Amino acid sequence: MARMDAEVAVVGLGAWGSATLWRLAAEGVDAIGFDRFTPGHSLGSSHGGSRMFRITCLEHPGLVPLARRSRELWSQLEDSAGEQLFFPTGGLLIGPKDGHIAGGTLRASRTHDIKVRTLSARALAFRFPRHTAVPDHHMGVWEPSAGIIRPERAVQAAVRLAAEAGARVYPDTRIIAMKKVPGGVLLRTAERAVRVRQVVVTVGSWLSSLVPGLPLETLRMPITWFRPLEADRAFDLDRFPVFMRELDDGRVVWGNGAEGGFDVKLGLEERGQVSKPIDPDDSDRSVTPDDWADLSRLLPAKIPGLEPLPAKVAVCMLTRTPDGQFVIGRPGGDPRVVVAGGDNAHGFKHATGIGEALADIVRGGTTKVDLDFLAPDRFR
Template sequence: MNVAVVGLGAMGANALWRLAERGVSVVGFEQFTLAHPLGSSHGATRLFREACLEHPDLTPIAQLAKTLYRELEEHSGEELLRITGGVMMGAPDSDVIAGTRAAASAHGLALTDLSHAELAERYPQLAGLAETDVAVLDPGAGVAFPEPTIRAAVDRARSLGAAVVENTRVLAVEPGDDGVIVRTATGEWLADRVILAQGAWLAAELPWIELQPIRTPMTWFGPRATAADGASHAPSDVAAPDATEFALERLPVFVRQLSESEVLWGHGTVGAVAGPEKGALIKAGVGDIWQERVRIDPEQLDRGVTPADWRQVSALLAKAVPGIESLPARVDPCMVTISPDDQFVVGRSPRHPRVIVGGGDSGHAFKHAPALGEILARFALDEPQLVDTAFIDPARFA
């Protein structure tokens, strides 16, 4: 059996690794360089949660991913996933609180309720919840590191004999009775199976699923006293915050639902924070229920930034994390690819048994990437799955 993987981003790099780990002959194609900033998997961090709000069957996938992150760390010697704990905040019946509790109780995960006083004591940067809101600590949450994870997966696969063709776009995939022909501008390969893991570019390949690539900017903000010009912008009645308060160790992953349609997520600065001059930046974004979903062509992604890219997140930060600058220090466009039911599209194509699909990330796939790679490898090799994959089966859209 030999397998071709098209796209070496989050899902494809990990599929390549999991196939190579089994001794399968595998070749991976990436149109750009590895871990590039032009798709969906750049920007240094992604939130990791086991108590996944988005679907009850995601928890076993997150747990498998965690095991595989640790395995990959052993091979790479690099940290790929840091568990910090996560603070979930909102009304008791909000999606964030009710969803976290439902996922935790379905899978026996422990959560800790934090009173307003405990929240203020442990995480003063997040204090100031509405009277009726609650805070829940999820000890299994943290951040994954996307670029090193992709590099580690491809490096490990290469060391096991996988072939990697970078800076080469796959122009055509032609499945037939005897195999699948994969064509690039410089050659063609015949594979027994092909895995299509093309992120935002997958939408054009699978017109029978309404995959919607959307532009999703990432934003980083500094504490008020650490604006880029070095001047303190704290109003005179507000003490300039200590930059170390915003280090990841002190300000872990948080998700706060401020109203039915407003969700803010973020986390503190990753790495040692020596002081304002080192540019302590917290990363924050809005949940996609608050975003306008405008379908884009990934080839035409607008990389210019405008205030529209940070207005919403800045407004929510002002309410939820006082002490943060209202203007971002860094903005970086990214993309997610939304499926019609906001779940991944991972499994055998109903159109051809030799084609395996890995996409439709719907904005929450990175944390699961090593497990999605394992799932894709199992589909390619006709091995039974370790976790339930019916809810992400591409056939649901056939």
């Protein structure tokens, strides 16, 4: 058999791949990691200063145990890295009582015995004064275990720890081709070929370029930061904590208060007009008024007190699957390839748990949390 350059290659060192490389290296696996850009960059899905963490995963009951395990691992990552990455602020899920966001959160909390507190629209406005415009037939669900995570620093910390544990890391190195060969996989960069026994493909929105055949769609998703009309402590993170708010028309505004030098961060869920399918390699990253127009229009009525024009805009990408769930496992059961993608814009919080699960899959073990419902072959 030809000589292997490493046991395992992790291709793509964003949120999921960096955590995978960290867990593999920590377990003593001979691993090598590649990213086409410098880890912690702003050209994929893992940038923008903050990501919401919550246990009440209304997206699928199977994600709650993954979020719980991820929370433990976020602490472990922080301890090992010696820096705070997770900020336990608590979080608000707001909307119609029987709606997707507040209603779904309440259902998830009851099914999985997650501590939450419900707030009427009046109680919500009293405790969180910038959520005054919530109508009476809506409610708030307060999840004390929610918080925000620093995405760029988390990625960089995981890559650094992986390297310290022995992983070889190649930033700014794109894998341009991937070919299965007997007993392994041959990866090609512009300069050389690398032979490994297994590859973990965690390239986010670029997954279809290396692993065709999965029903994935990449979408553009802007992030916007707004300033208060006048100095206003009620828009600070402690009084305007991370939230998702469903409106009567089904759109969802999400965000968090000003903190750490950032203004008030807001976004509008993908059903907004600007969220159109894109080719991740052919994406115009410049922003246009389309990126904030819908959100700006609804702010005065829904979250009054903010400047109508954003102070800053960034563009992010998400990858959608037909059922809204991730894709994690071995396509076709091939022992040489593991994939993880299809984040559907709710995957950051699970990055550490997913990294551990991918490392377990690579090592031939069972995952601590059952992820069979995310198997890539469910689409066949």
